[in-house]
Amino acid sequence: MSTRETKTDILQGTLDLMVLRTLATMGPQHGFGLAQRIQQISGGMLDLNQGTLYPALLRLEHRGWIRSRWGVSGNNRRAKFYEITAAGRRQVEKESEDWARTVAIMDRFVRLTETE
């Protein structure tokens, strides 16, 4: 198996949450649109290697969190649109909580070093 390391600063596993969250709030998107949204939301601070989006989308689809269908894009081109499923919404809630907890914990550690 080849490895899927990316050169980005995206933490392993956080891309899934970004994708799900984006689809949950912005509605169905095609691949390029999704990449654009993620970049926008991150305020351009994220070094997203856009090619890695596709394996991630397939992974999420296998898990049943998103589904895809072919449609027509804004300028009348055939494109594949991704939308979140009910299971995906539940997953977003769960992962968001997990993430908040992780951040809170990490935050304590970060402060600990600062006060020392």
Next chain:
Amino acid sequence: MPGVWMRIKELIRPARLDGELDEEVGLHLQMMEEEFRRRGMSDAEAMAAARREFGGVAHAKEAYRDQRGFPWLESFAKDVRYALRGLRRSPGFTAAAVISLALGIGANTAIFSLFHTLMLRMLPVAHAEQLVSIHRTGGWGTGTVSLPLYREIAGRADLFNGVIATNGVNKVRFTSQPGDREEFTQREYVSGNYFQVLGIQPVIGRLFTGEDNRVPGGHPLAVLSYDLWRNHFAADSAVLGRTVVVDEQPLTVIGVAAPGFHGVAPERHTEVWVPFMMSHFGQLMSPNMWWLMPLARVRPEVPRPRLRAALDVLMQQQLKTIYGEHYDAAFRRKALAQRLEIRAGSVGLSMLREHFGKPLGVLLGLVALVLLAACVNLANLLLARGAARQKEIAMRLSLGATRARLVRQALTETLLIAAAGSAMGIGLATWGVRTISGFLPEEAGNPFSSAPDLAVLAFTVAISLGSALLFGLGPALGSTAVNPAVGLRSGSVDRAGRPALRRVLVVVQVAFSVVLVALAFLFGHSLLALRSVDLGFRNQSVIAFNLDFPRLWKAGFHQPQDQLMKTLAATPGIYSVSCAFPGMFGGGSSDGTIRVPGSERTATEPVDVDITHVAPRYFETIGAALQGRDFERNDTEGVVKVAVVNEAFVREFLPGESHPEARWLSFDDSKPEGGERTSIVGVVRDIRQDGIQEKIAPRVYLPFGQKDELTFPPDILVRTALPPAAVQAIVRRELPRLGSGIAVADWGTIRQRIDDSIFETRLLAALGGFFGVLALLLAAVGLYGVMSYGMAKRQGEIGIRMALGARRTDVVGMVLGDALLLVSAGLILGFPLAWAAARAVHSLLFGIAAVDPLAFGGTGGVLIAVALAAAFLPARRAASIDPMRALRHE
């Protein structure tokens, strides 16, 4: 799980999905370029920027594909394709591996299917594990019990939850309705509680109850098997109440038993069940009539010792009431020595198992050895293949393949070989089963189910998978343990060839062959010993058969029998015709107690002797030397009673008598000097008429009708130069003239009957021989492989030797010597194993010792010969090496 469906779709349509991904990525790039152009880049700049932002396109696609479908399945499919390519490239290796494995697996499947039927498969009845069979043994016990004894046993509700009895399964005449064409069916006489106790339900109608089996001859009822009902009556429920004729008895069909139930004999398939009170055996209620086989459901709370003790008491009481007062002390002792023995009954009642159980166990051991030998051969071939692939493996390792992946590939190849081997093995097993069936006498039944048994298939798959993994893993690990740097540097990687390991494997192979070949020799020799036993008569090609009379035949069988014999005797090409009861190798017995006046043996008490009732010219027909005179036609009606005795009779009762013809014996055994005289008119050689291993005992031959009126038609014996078929045609032609409904039964030559009587030994010798040859072939393949590999390795060395003056014969001698070394090691390892195996099968051998010099000497000789033959080609190749070329090559 939506993912699974998606993955399956992805697996089926990979090309379409690739296209979709291309389209998606293409669109993405296009949109990015547009975006960059909008920001003011030139076309070329926009394109470059888009690519950069997207990251590696190929890499992304690859990562995408890796996730698709079932990654492990795809890599397995890839391995399979790779292995198939590799196997196709070396057809010799593939053929050798597959065929050797197929032979091993086929042999195991064939023998196991028989073993499974006779030893393992539980009867399809409720709680089969509670069943025991009750055998009468000791004294003259032969398994069966009498009806009064059965009732005693069945009455013990404190021991059993029901005891059934059966008379066994017989092939009898059958007409599905009166007036229809006559066919044959398998009929079983059973007790009334048979179905109830076994827990069998009817499909339609009802099954027997105790009420259906009360009065002799009073219950003309039949229950049909599901198969018979379907095949013969189209599963029509109108069959209920109809009359079928079974063995000439009109019976009313009352029900059909549940599907899958074929009676309690695993090698038989009962089609019609009839209450045993309908049996025509005569004195059903007599305590002297042994004809029932009980099968009992033991109460789980009764321990075996208590059960045994209770049955002992019961049996002794029975015997004492019947025989306790018998005047003949010897007879009484023998009678009272009978016991009831309990045996496991969960697999059913099998006559074939009684006979064939032990040989079958031995055969199972033999085929296991064959499979092991085949597996060792496979391991050896795989090692050789691994050695030949060293360079390729080193190359792939250095290109980054992991060792686990290479091992997996190697195992995939072995699995493919195993799969092909088992597919072919199942085919071979079918053929093997047919061969074994050919050895079984007709009365042995058919222990092979026509449909492949799931348990047997599972067994086959298990042994082939097991052998592939067990014997494939070692070579796979061995051949991938390569240091790529070393492996690539030179063509000759010594370490990976594992020559030492391969030599050890060959030695093991030879050792297995030693065991198999030695057993083949032992069984073969045993068969020869059996065949060369002096049976006391010469004409084994004599045709023997008997007439089967309709049950309702009242006229007696003498007249039609005499008429047929006269017609046959008058036919040109037929030398002589006679008849006898009991017949030659046909079962049946007749005996009587006698006094021989003047003999010390019978002075205090009478002695029981075997009797054969014969017609004139009997001894001449079978070719037995007779001193004195033969019987004549008027001996039967004559005033003077006459007898011919065998030599054992003279030895036993008249030792040292030079004129036994002048003596007489008496069947009036009440007083030492006897009563009515039976004059001895001749002495015949000791004839074994009941079996090759029959113990020679005093026997008295009497003219037909002189002593008892026979109840069974005797065997007719025809000595002729005509082919049996021609005689059969004459008999067929004559039958209608003798009376309607008379049929021919047990047709065959005496030699065929002898063959049937020793089928176990013949089967062991034939299969043993086959497996022995197989093992030799495997050993030869292994030896040849190792020797040619060794030669290829030593080309340079041989070249130097020859350049230094070694002659070709020296080289040949060197190679052959090496082969002999391997075989000697194998013999040293194998002989103790073979000896142990011979000890284990000793009870199946006839007339030879376990350490049979012929067998063991022969084994050594054959293996050495095979080794020399296998080494000959490599030796010749080595001797024809051109020293100059070999050295230059180095």
